[in-house]
Amino acid sequence: MSDTATGPMTGPMTLRQLLVTLALDFKIFEDPKSEARHLLFDAMDMDLSELLLRGDDQVPPEDFARVQRWKAERLKGIPLAYISGKKGFYKTEFIVRPGVLVPRPETELVVEMALARMNEAKSVADFGCGSGCIGLSLLQELPAAKLVSVDLSAVACEVTLANARNMDLAARTEVMNASVEEFAGDQSRVDEGFHLVVANPPYIAPGDTNVQKSVHDYEPHAALYAADEGLAALRSWTGVAMKVLKPRGVFVTEIGAGQSAAVQEIIREAGFQDIQVSRDLNNIERVISAMKPG
Ligand SMILES: C[S@@+](CC[C@H](N)C(=O)[O-])C[C@H]1O[C@@H](n2cnc3c(N)ncnc32)[C@H](O)[C@@H]1O
Structure with a gap:
C-alpha cells in the first residue's frame, strides 16, 4: 500500500x-x-x-x-512573497517584506505605459514607491535617468534602497521618506522639475468588501486604502504631479477598477492634456497617463 x-x-x-x-x-x-x-x-x-x-x-x-x-x-493566509521574501516584477526579482505592498502583475502596465510615452526621460519621480518596483524597473530601461522614490513608510524606503543596491542602481536613486505632499512642499523639487512621474497610489475605498482577506490582514493599510471612495490620494498626487513635472512631462498612474471616469475628470481638471487609458489582462481600465501642457 x-x-x-x-x-x-x-x-x-x-x-x-x-x-x-x-x-x-x-x-x-x-x-x-x-x-x-x-x-x-x-x-x-x-x-x-x-x-x-x-x-x-x-x-x-x-x-x-x-x-x-x-x-x-x-x-x-500569509502572502507567499512575505514568506519567501521575494516577488518577480517586470524583469527583476524584488526583495519584499511585511510592511511593503507585494508588487502586482498589473502594475507592470505603469512601467510599460511610461516607457511608451517617455522613453528618453532623464528625471523620474516614483510616488508611493513601496518595494521600489515601478521606479527601479524604469531606471533599468532608462540608462541616462535619475530617480527619486518617495514613500511615507520607512520600511518601504528601506526595501527600495535594498532593491536599488541589488540592481546596481543605487547611484542613480534617491529615496525620500516623506509624504508625496511634503515632497512637493520643497520648492527645490518644483524648480528641479521631472520628465516623468509614476504612481500606484492607495485607491481602495475603506470597507470595500471585495478585498481578499489575506490582503486586508497582511498587507499595509496605508498602501491599500484611501478616503473619498478611494480617490483621495489619486486627487492629491495628481495635483502634486502637475506641480513638479516639467512642461510636456508625463504623469502615469495605476487606478482601481471602476475609477477611470472619475480619475480622468480629476486629471483633466488639474490641467493635463492627451489623456490615455490602458486596460489590464482582465480588460479593466487600469492605468491612466497624461501630459502637462508645454
Ligand atoms: C499601492 S502601494 C504601491 C507600492 C508600489 N509602488 C507598488 O506598485 O507595488 C502605495 C504606497 O504609497 C505609500 N503612501 C500612501 N500614502 C502616501 C503619501 N501620502 N505619501 C507618500 N507615500 C504614501 C504607501 O506606504 C505604499 O507604499
Whole structure:
C-alpha cells in the first residue's frame, strides 16, 4: 500500500509527489495547483523546466523541511512573497517584506505605459514607491535617468534602497521618506522639475468588501486604502504631479477598477492634456497617463 493511501507522506518523496501532496493541502485556495507550484518553485529556487527534468528526484531533507514550514505559514493566509521574501516584477526579482505592498502583475502596465510615452526621460519621480518596483524597473530601461522614490513608510524606503543596491542602481536613486505632499512642499523639487512621474497610489475605498482577506490582514493599510471612495490620494498626487513635472512631462498612474471616469475628470481638471487609458489582462481600465501642457 502506498504512503498516500495510509495518510500524509512524511518521509522521502520525489518532487512530483511533493507537488501533488501540496496541492491537496492547498485545496482551501481558489487554485490549489498553482499555489502548490509557486510555493515549491520559490522554496526550492526552481522553475517548471527543472521540475519536468528532475521530477523523479528525491527531495533533500532540508528542502522538504523548508517546504513544510512555508506551507504552514501559507495556510495561515500569509502572502507567499512575505514568506519567501521575494516577488518577480517586470524583469527583476524584488526583495519584499511585511510592511511593503507585494508588487502586482498589473502594475507592470505603469512601467510599460511610461516607457511608451517617455522613453528618453532623464528625471523620474516614483510616488508611493513601496518595494521600489515601478521606479527601479524604469531606471533599468532608462540608462541616462535619475530617480527619486518617495514613500511615507520607512520600511518601504528601506526595501527600495535594498532593491536599488541589488540592481546596481543605487547611484542613480534617491529615496525620500516623506509624504508625496511634503515632497512637493520643497520648492527645490518644483524648480528641479521631472520628465516623468509614476504612481500606484492607495485607491481602495475603506470597507470595500471585495478585498481578499489575506490582503486586508497582511498587507499595509496605508498602501491599500484611501478616503473619498478611494480617490483621495489619486486627487492629491495628481495635483502634486502637475506641480513638479516639467512642461510636456508625463504623469502615469495605476487606478482601481471602476475609477477611470472619475480619475480622468480629476486629471483633466488639474490641467493635463492627451489623456490615455490602458486596460489590464482582465480588460479593466487600469492605468491612466497624461501630459502637462508645454
Ligand atoms: C499601492 S502601494 C504601491 C507600492 C508600489 N509602488 C507598488 O506598485 O507595488 C502605495 C504606497 O504609497 C505609500 N503612501 C500612501 N500614502 C502616501 C503619501 N501620502 N505619501 C507618500 N507615500 C504614501 C504607501 O506606504 C505604499 O507604499
